[in-house]
Amino acid sequence: SQKIEQNSEALNIQEGKTATLTCNYTNYSPAYLQWYRQDPGRGPVFLLLIRENEKEKRKERLKVTFDTTLKQSLFHITASQPADSATYLCALVGYAGNNRKLIWGLGTSLGVNP
Amino acid sequence: EAGVTQFPSHSVIEKGQTVTLRCDPISGHDNLYWYRRVMGKEIKFLLHFVKESKQDESGMPNNRFLAERTGGTYSTLKVQPAELEDSGVYFCASSRGQSMNTEAFFGQGTRLTVV
Numbered sequence: 001s002q003k004i005e006q007n008s009e010a011l012n013i014q015e016g017k018t019a020t021l022t023c024n025y026t027n028y029s030p031a032y033l034q035w036y037r038q039d040p041g042r043g044p045v046f047l048l049l050i051r052e053n054e055k056e057k058r059k060e061r062l063k064v065t066f067d068t069t070l071k072q073s074l075f076h077i078t079a080s081q082p083a084d085s086a087t088y089l090c091a092l093v094g095y096a097g098n099n100r101k102l103i104w105g106l107g108t109s110l111g112v113n114p
Numbered sequence: 115e116a117g118v119t120q121f122p123s124h125s126v127i128e129k130g131q132t133v134t135l136r137c138d139p140i141s142g143h144d145n146l147y148w149y150r151r152v153m154g155k156e157i158k159f160l161l162h163f164v165k166e167s168k169q170d171e172s173g174m175p176n177n178r179f180l181a182e183r184t185g186g187t188y189s190t191l192k193v194q195p196a197e198l199e200d201s202g203v204y205f206c207a208s209s210r211g212q213s214m215n216t217e218a219f220f221g222q223g224t225r226l227t228v229v
Binding site: 004031032034041042043044045046049051089091093099100101102103104105106107 | 118155156157158159162169170172173205207214215217218219220221222223
């Protein structure tokens with residue numbers, strides 16, 4: 001079955017450093033991969049989408065890579081700030097029959113210390 | 115522009131009772147999705163509407179769950195009768211495009227607790 005794995009342990013870093021989060025997937029080849037941010041008591045907020053033919057995508061301090069050979073995506077936040085503290089979710093487009101749907105990882109909690 | 119709104123934000127009901135969750139998508143978004151997150155588990159897809167039609171309901175757990183989207187605007191998700199394992203956070207999301215390569219906007223979720 002299609003499966004996604006994200007770092008289960010919380011990541012704590014110092015303000016100003018780069019945070020790197022990992023998303024690994026098995027048993028399928030997604031056409032798209034998305035990253036979301038979720039704060040406590042809130043719904044996920046879309047951050048970035050990367051396609052299978054794109055190696056890297058950037059948006060302000062965010063960078064996402066997509067390695068279809070390794071079956072892995074890396075999510076980087078440069079010059080991290082305490083306001084970046086949240087849970088970050090990886091989601092891939094999977095298929096069930098002819099229907100596409102998002103398949104989600106458990107998320108990784110990021111804490112940025114001032 | 116108003117975002118996706120869900121009501122209620124919390125609901126505590128007894129096993130066997132009925133609960134109806136409501137989602138108001140962003141105006142003009144034809145695509146509406148329901149998801150559920152059970153504690154300790156990942157978010158799971160339940161259902162996808164395109165306007166008033168069910169495009170994909172393969173994630174619905176069983177026939178105790180009924181989703182509707184009359185008129186292609188707001189949607190309701192009814193659980194009847196509720197069981198303990200139905201507890202979790204139910205998210206609704208809407209998007210303008212139909213495919214998964216467009217940004218989806220999520221509501222804040224409804225936390226359902228069945229006791």
